Structure formats: C-alpha cells, structure tokens
Amino acid sequence: MNADAGITTLDLSTTELREVNETLQSARPGNRRYEIVNTRGAHAIAVGLDAPIEVTVKGSTGYYCAGMNKQATIRVEGSVGPGAAENMMSGTVIVDGDASQYAGATGHGGLLVVKGNASSRCGISMKGIDIVVHGNIGHMSAFMAQKGNLVVLGDAGAALGDSIYEARLFVRGEVASLGADCVEKEMRPEHLDLLADLLAKAGADAKPEEFKRYGSARKLYNFNIDHAGEY
Amino acid sequence: MCGIVGLFLKNDDLRPRLGEMLTDMLITMTDRGPDSAGIAIYGDEGEGAKITVQSADPTEFDGLDAALSTEIGAPVDMKVIDTHAVLTLPAGAADQAVEVLEARGLRIMARGAAMEIYKEVGLPKDVAARFGLRAMGGSHGIGHTRMATESAVTTLGAHPFSTASDECLVHNGSLSNHNQLRRKLAREGFTVKTENDTEVGAAYISSRIAGGATLGQALEGTLQDLDGFFTFVMGTRNGFGVVRDPIACKPAVLAETDDYVAFGSEYRAFADLPGIEAAKVWEPEPATVYFWER
Numbered sequence: 001m002n003a004d005a006g007i008t009t010l011d012l013s014t015t016e017l018r019e020v021n022e023t024l025q026s027a028r029p030g031n032r033r034y035e036i037v038n039t040r041g042a043h044a045i046a047v048g049l050d051a052p053i054e055v056t057v058k059g060s061t062g063y064y065c066a067g068m069n070k071q072a073t074i075r076v077e078g079s080v081g082p083g084a085a086e087n088m089m090s091g092t093v094i095v096d097g098d099a100s101q102y103a104g105a106t107g108h109g110g111l112l113v114v115k116g117n118a119s120s121r122c123g124i125s126m127k128g129i130d131i132v133v134h135g136n137i138g139h140m141s142a143f144m145a146q147k148g149n150l151v152v153l154g155d156a157g158a159a160l161g162d163s164i165y166e167a168r169l170f171v172r173g174e175v176a177s178l179g180a181d182c183v184e185k186e187m188r189p190e191h192l193d194l195l196a197d198l199l200a201k202a203g204a205d206a207k208p209e210e211f212k213r214y215g216s217a218r219k220l221y222n223f224n225i226d227h228a229g230e231y
Numbered sequence: 232m233c234g235i236v237g238l239f240l241k242n243d244d245l246r247p248r249l250g251e252m253l254t255d256m257l258i259t260m261t262d263r264g265p266d267s268a269g270i271a272i273y274g275d276e277g278e279g280a281k282i283t284v285q286s287a288d289p290t291e292f293d294g295l296d297a298a299l300s301t302e303i304g305a306p307v308d309m310k311v312i313d314t315h316a317v318l319t320l321p322a323g324a325a326d327q328a329v330e331v332l333e334a335r336g337l338r339i340m341a342r343g344a345a346m347e348i349y350k351e352v353g354l355p356k357d358v359a360a361r362f363g364l365r366a367m368g369g370s371h372g373i374g375h376t377r378m379a380t381e382s383a384v385t386t387l388g389a390h391p392f393s394t395a396s397d398e399c400l401v402h403n404g405s406l407s408n409h410n411q412l413r414r415k416l417a418r419e420g421f422t423v424k425t426e427n428d429t430e431v432g433a434a435y436i437s438s439r440i441a442g443g444a445t446l447g448q449a450l451e452g453t454l455q456d457l458d459g460f461f462t463f464v465m466g467t468r469n470g471f472g473v474v475r476d477p478i479a480c481k482p483a484v485l486a487e488t489d490d491y492v493a494f495g496s497e498y499r500a501f502a503d504l505p506g507i508e509a510a511k512v513w514e515p516e517p518a519t520v521y522f523w524e525r
Contacts, residue, residue, distance in 0.1 A: 041498035041501070041502055079512065081482070081497060098514065100484075101479075101480070119479075120517065138516075139477075139479075139517060
C-alpha cells in the first residue's frame with residue numbers, strides 16, 4: 001500500500017481481491033481516497049462499501065463491480081462487465097467506459113453514471129436508483145422498473161420499460177420499441193427540473209427539452225376482466 | 232456457463248505466438264468451464280490435407296501411418312500428440328483415409344487444409360499442457376472451456392465441433408430445437424456423431440455453407456433457424472465469425488487492434504494481449520453477425 005498524497009493504492013497483482021474489498025469495507029468515514037490498480041477484468045471489485053470514501057478503479061473490470069454500494073463514490077477508469085453497481089443503496093458510481101448487461105439492476109438509491117454505452121437490461125427492476133447513460137442502452141432496459149430515474153442521452157434498444165411500475169425514463173435519441181405497458185408521457189415542468197439536476201450531476205452536456213419521457217400506462221396494475229377470455 | 236476465446240491475426244508477425252496467446256486466454260476462462268477444454272488452430276498449410284484423430288489408447292497410433300499409407304496408396308505423415316494424431320496426406324485421398332480411420336475405431340476430430348482440433352476432458356491448463364498448445368503457431372484459432380449442460384462430460388462432447396473441412400464451432404448456451412434439427416439435417420445428408428446440441432448447430436452452419444452461403448449468411452441463418460441461447464464463434468479456413476442470439480444473455484466481448492481481432496466471454500481473457508490498452512473493445516450486439524476474413 002502506498003499512502004502518499006492521501007491516496008491508498010491497492011494493487012490486485014499483489015493483494016487478494018478479498019483483502020482489497022475488506023480494506024475498503026472497513027474504511028472509516030473521512031477524506032480517505034483509494035485507488036485500485038492492475039484490475040485485469042477481475043470480478044466483484046469494490047463491492048459492499050459502506051462509508052463516504054472515494055475509490056478510483058484504474059482499468060476495466062469483470063462482473064459485479066461496485067455492487068451493493070452505500071455512500072461511497074466509485075469511479076472506474078475503464079469499462080465494466082455485467083451487473084455493475086447492482087443493488088446500489090446510495091453513493092455514486094461513475095464508469096468512464098461502457099457497461100455490460102444489467103448495469104444498476106435492482107438499485108434502491110444513489111447515482112450510476114455510464115459515460116459510454118450500457119448494453120441490455122440496464123436498470124432492470126430498479127427501485128429508486130438514478131442512472132444516467134451518456135451513450136445508448138440495449139434491449140429490455142428498465143424491465144419491471146419500480147422507482148427512480150433512467151436518463152439516456154443516446155438511443156434505447158427494443159422493449160424499453162416492459163412491465164414498468166413508477167420509474168421515470170428519459171430518452172433523448174430513438175427508442176427501438178416500447179415494452180408492454182410503457183408509453184410516452186407528457187414532460188411537465190417538474191420533470192424538466194428533475195432532468196436538469198440529473199444531467200448536471202452526471203456531467204452530461206444535454207438540454208432537458210431534448211428528451212422524451214416514458215413511463216407506465218398502469219394497465220397491468222389490475223386484472224382486466226375483459227381479458228379473462230384470453231387466458 | 233462456458234468460456235470462449237478466439238484470436239484472428241491480422242499481422243503475420245504474430246503467427247508464431249498464436250498458441251501462446253490463445254493458451255493464456257483459455258486458462259483465464261477456467262472458472263467458466265473447468266470440465267473440458269478444446270482448441271481449433273489454423274496452422275501452416277502444407278501440400279496435403281490434415282486429418283486430426285483421437286483415441287483413448289494412443290498405442291493405436293503405433294504404425295498407423297504405414298498402415299494407412301498402404302490402404303490409400305499414398306504417402307502419410309503422422310504427428311502424434313498425446314491422445315491425438317495429425318495425419319497429413321494428399322488431399323485427393325482424404326475421403327478414403329477418413330473411412331479407413333473410422334473403420335479402425337478412431338475418432339475424427341477435424342480435417343482440412345489448415346485446421347487441427349485438440350480437445351479433452353480436464354482442466355484447461357492440463358489440456359493445454361498435454362497437447363503443447365502454447366508452442367503452436369497459426370493464423371487464427373478458437374478455444375472453449377466447458378461446463379456441460381446438454382450432454383455428458385466426454386472428449387467427444389467437448390468443443391470445438393467440426394462438421395466440415397476446415398470449419399469449426401464453439402458455443403456458450405443451449406439449443407432447444409436441436410433434436411428436430413438433427414433429424415432434418417440427417418435427411419439432407421449432414422449427420423452428427425454425438426447427442427450434443429452444439430454439434431447440431433455446427434452441422435447446420437456447414438449445411439448452409441455447403442449450399443452456397445457465405446460465412447456471414449450462414450451465421451445469419453442461425454438467428455432464424457436455431458431456438459435457444461447462444462453465443463457462437465465459428466472458424467473457417469480463412470475466416471472467423473461471431474453471432475449472439477437476440478436475447479444475448481451469454482456474455483461476449485470483442486477487441487480489435489491493427490494486429491488482431493480477439494473474442495472473449497469476459498474482458499479478463501484479454502488482459503495479457505499486446506496493445507490491449509489501446510484496442511477498440513466492445514460488446515457484440517444481439518442478433519448481429521460479425522466476421523473477419525483474410
């Protein structure tokens with residue numbers, strides 16, 4: 001470990017992943033900063049953190065990077081594999097590159113920013129997390145999304161927001177298709193304010209007026225007796 | 232879960248290092264598939280055809296070259312590597328040679344001008360060491376680490392599968408219409424040797440190529456005619472192709488530099504490749520065919 005300049009360096013070529021994560025998980029609140037080097041696409045880097053610390057992951061990662069995050073700010077200087085920032089409770093995760101499938105899945109809170117593209121199932125079953133993707137997202141994103149905001153500066157793949165509950169989806173580019181019960185909705189002043197705030201937090205250069213909002217038509221909430229014959 | 236790696240060289244200076252690069256990639260994918268491993272390598276092309284055979288009892292290779300040479304009336308060169316042997320003989324005698332070899336109870340792993348296939352049950356590092364994969368050179372190659380789902384853990388159930396000359400396929404996923412397709416292909420003259428779903432996928436692609444399709448068109452056809460989950464990587468004598476099913480839940484990453492195109496189930500597989508820091512790295516799109524040919 002190198003504690004120079006207030007930054008503790010954790011080297012995955014010489015330190016076991018479990019030890020690296022234990023060091024981060026036991027960090028005390030304060031102005032502690034960490035960097036993780038020699039990532040080589042390893043899985044489960046910087047997971048389960050629970051303190052307001054800053055972690056920089058210098059390189060691309062494999063599965064489940066920054067999962068279950070609380071309070072910490074984690075920046076990945078590379079791309080992330082499947083399940084990045086899965087089940088985040090609070091804090092911030094910033095990915096400089098691309099994110100593979102189901103980024104931000106089931107997240108309850110916090111902010112996930114993907115500077116590149118996110119692939120399929122981004123924000124699946126999100127429960128309160130905010131996700132801002134500077135590029136495009138893949139198919140089946142925000143499937144069964146319950147709460148929170150998904151902002152996409154680029155395009156969205158097929159079946160966006162299928163079976164969505166009360167999450168808000170904002171897309172600037174093209175949407176390949178909307179999933180069941182997901183519809184375009186009116187952009188009201190409070191949505192423009194919300195969007196402006198999220199774009200600013202995510203360092204995104206875009207105007208709220210350029211986006212369209214999508215959300216639930218709320219037709220799947222209750223059983224429709226007129227459809228009984230279809231079963 | 233399975234692991235796939237592939238490497239297609241654009242810079243011939245790297246050819247002697249193909250086996251070394253591919254072996255490191257393969258071993259990195261051990262936790263995705265620890266029960267068997269295999270590799271198809273497109274090596275130097277000589278005058279004749281190469282036939283790779285396998286036997287659980289390598290003493291069966293004793294005198295095989297001389298016996299085969301007598302039967303087909305042509306010179307045969309033999310290279311024995313552990314449970315596999317590569318026989319090189321005049322291309323015109325290859326069909327007859329395959330019949331003779333099968334009649335002797337040997338398993339045909341591969342045939343072609345360039346392709347050799349080595350696969351066995353065991354940890355990837357052990358399989359690689361048994362065959363000396365690290366020392367092999369070539370223009371492109373595909374490797375697979377298997378965690379079996381659809382058929383037994385056997386040598387013949389390991390990937391890659393070859394169902395035509397210089398063509399091979401590796402697969403992560405599972406096909407659900409392979410029995411129906413197996414019967415249909417058999418009627419068209421494309422028979423498979425195992426109960427494995429991937430071999431049916433390989434035979435399907437071979438049947439399309441035999442019918443005049445390009446590698447790209449044949450891979451495109453899998454999206455219509457195969458039902459199930461798949462990330463496929465396909466090798467031909469001069470090409471290398473990738474396709475994922477529309478659901479695309481089986482992972483895949485591609486990397487490209489001026490020197491090579493690399494495929495990995497995970498980014499980890501690329502960590503030791505030269506120039507990977509500056510490579511273009513991306514996730515192949517669902518239901519989209521990618522291929523490179525020289």
